[in-house]
Amino acid sequence: MPPHQDTPLTSRRRLLQAGGAGLALASLGCTGRKLARAGASTVTHAGYGPLRPVADSNTGLPLLQLPEGFGYTSFGWVGEELAGGEPCPRHHDGMGVVAVHGDVVTLVRNHEITTDPGGSFAPAQATYDPDCRGGTVTLRFDTRAGRLLDMRPSLSGTLVNCAGGVTPWGSWLSCEEIVLDAGQRVPIQGRGMHRMKRAHGYVFEVPGDGLARPEPLLAMGRMKHEAATVDPASGIVYLTEDQKPAGFYRFLPRVPGQLARGGRLQMLQAAGVPDLRNGRRQGEVFRVRWVEIEEPDRGFHDGRDDTGVVRQGEAGGGSLFTRLEGVIIGDGRVYFTSTNGGDAGCGQLWAYRPGEETLELVFESPSPEVLDYPDNIVLSPRGGLVICEDSEQPVQRLYGMSEDGGLFEFARNDVVLDGFRGISGDFRAEEWAGACFSPDGRWLFVNNYRPGISFAITGPWRYGLI
Template identity: 60%
Template sequence: MSRLPDDPARALAARRRFLSLGARGAGLGLALSPLGRLFAAAGEAGARAAAPGYGPLRPTLDETTRQPLLQLPEGFRYRSFGWTGEVLADGTPTPPAHDGMGVVRARGSVVTLVRNHEVVRADGAFGPSASHYDPACSGGTVTLAFDTARGEPLAAHASLSGTLQNCAGGVTPWNTWLSCEEWVSRADQPVLVKSGEAVLRRDHGFVFEVPAQGLSRAEPLPDLGQFKHEAATVHPSSGAVYLTEDAYEIAGFYRCLPQVPGELVRGGRLQMLRVKSREELRRGLRAGQRFAADWVDIEQPARGVDPADGEPRGVQRQGFAQGAARFTRLEGVIATDHEIFFTSTDGGDAACGQLWAYLPGSDELLLVYESPDPATLDYPDNIVLSPRGGMLICQDSKLDTQRLYGIGRDGGGLFEFARNNVQLDGVRGFSGDFRDAEWAGGCFSPDGQWLFANVYTPGFTVAITGPWRAGLI
């Protein structure tokens, strides 16, 4: 059962202290860019050349399988764990489709991660029945422990299931994970999933909260909306939850103002971002542009399926009717006290991706970066801030090889940090070329020494460490 803190304000203050430490580079003395410098620099970002980063990439052996699963810079090492099919604590196999993930707790050298599994099948839920939402559905989360001192995984157990297409989500200041469904449907209506046509018992398209220890209560949070969720993040000082929508061609950017910060089960007010000067933000812009913004209320946050035509756009249409901003395929989102960064996978004139920042202090929206072509950056997805001051971008594109990128918070200094190099011949029961499988779930240990990330297919997690440097990821 998810256990919320006795004092949410104290939990939020603790999270702010954590972000402050991250901003100082975990003891490296690196200050984050002030707001004015972010504005000034973003206008130049689109024309900047790629940065050298940590140097050339080379095939690097995995310390678990002894296979060159990744290409990394000199001096970095890693190990894989949590593979699809590995037996969990309850004896069931680890599900596939490793997606969003976050570090929800750290005690000494042991960090706890919660990992999404974006399964779109109705073959039955996995793990203990107490954590099942809709018994027919096969998506959910797995909770893992990793010892950073020893560099070894410790344990893994199922923590939520009976959900569909758990894509990304986000860590809360009170040490839980918000797991987001990227699937919208009504109960008792036939739907076509990858396992065939199914009639599901429950409505889908919600956010679920998963604790750092034990099982989720498998209760949806309807005031966070019923739509094609991608990711979520909590603004440290206000407790507001910001949410992205991964809807093709047209999508909205949302926030939920909770009744009680830290207690999302008590509900809140869902809103959608509106830009005062224009509705269209998918094309025709340049890096550095900023816009005055405000928010419109969504009166029926749990009306995800439009009753007029059955389309899964009931929530976004409520916002668009009030002039809300129109983005395309919003993906990763991450918050500091001053900025809410989020990505649009195929936004921009080249349809290769945008990086945005909403500034809650001034109610402004800033286009931080826009990719000019696929060779520079194609389809940015999950994002996470580094304790060293930069930002990590996970790639999910149609290219033959997927990459992890580093980029400055001002949109400058883009560089390649890692490549998916997975080619298997019977390893862990998998064979084939998986270099085109997306990266997802990037997150750092609190001390900044370990980067965790997922390779979506065949499905495994990696823990990467090495000679990190201030100002980069």
């Protein structure tokens, strides 16, 4: 429909079935580790052993199931008071470690807010569109004491802050996963229709300390952004787009490390293959070119739908994917997932090699039993990785993948609340999000999306697992 008509504002929720062996086997290759071949049959692993309910050291509640010897503390709950007096918003999503000073780790956490009332929770100088409640919160956690030190707003007035990525220079790229024009009307819960004061669909940079400058990085495009990763050698930013169809992009900054100074946005073209959504063979390798996006701020196509950027790329010869999600760089490769790509519609894992300008279909799931809807993954400093589950299962699992490709459950969401902090409900089916490790590897930080809780997990970690 035309962008200025009244339209419902909906939030995309990722669906990731249990499993994920193929994705994990392939993704770990980006660390240079030797693993079982991508696409091999699922291998189970004993991991850290059976799970059992464990009491939260902060609240005393049994919020998680973990293996023997592991413990955790909850922090940064929805509704807790932020510095400045605002309540912490809900929908805890992407998160990353942006700084460490001695024992203190600084994290920036996204809040994927769509239609919540209340407007910006950040100070005016860090507010983009004042009636919008998405944004980021910056948290400082003392790893020696195992407790939260403080929590403050760092960006707000944005919408649907889903994923993003950490930069090598100590900031967080927070990505809006929605495209709206200034003047477009959307519903706000209990408040009727709200007219957007500014356009949305951008990437914002949040510093590790202080407030964000609430200006979008226009040159990085206006689209349904998902995740970002930065090549520390070149400063090039690789971007995914959660859209049908979607493009895979790179942003060449005018000055590496200074994204606000602009640059060029390009979309990947696999030579001779305009459509990569299905009909491909695992192991296929394609030569890569890059197509210029001449108008990165053109979010709408023909004034009707929110595919303005990807349609520009397609017109220039760029190749189409579907619903691109996680992206990570390492060992000379950029891996990214297509959550519903492939002939079975269950997901693909792609690897782009900047040094060779090639693209390979590393893995394609043949069925939901093998892998269904791959999303974001987090590499462990000990080998292996953590997989955040966002599926239709009644209880969401946090998976580990050992260095040799064995899949195991590491944790289960056990959040059931009966009036605690004014919250009641069974939240065991809510997704895990935002997993990241402290630089020393002792703590795994991860979010419960709803009602909105962060956890810091520690215990007898072992090399080769996670």
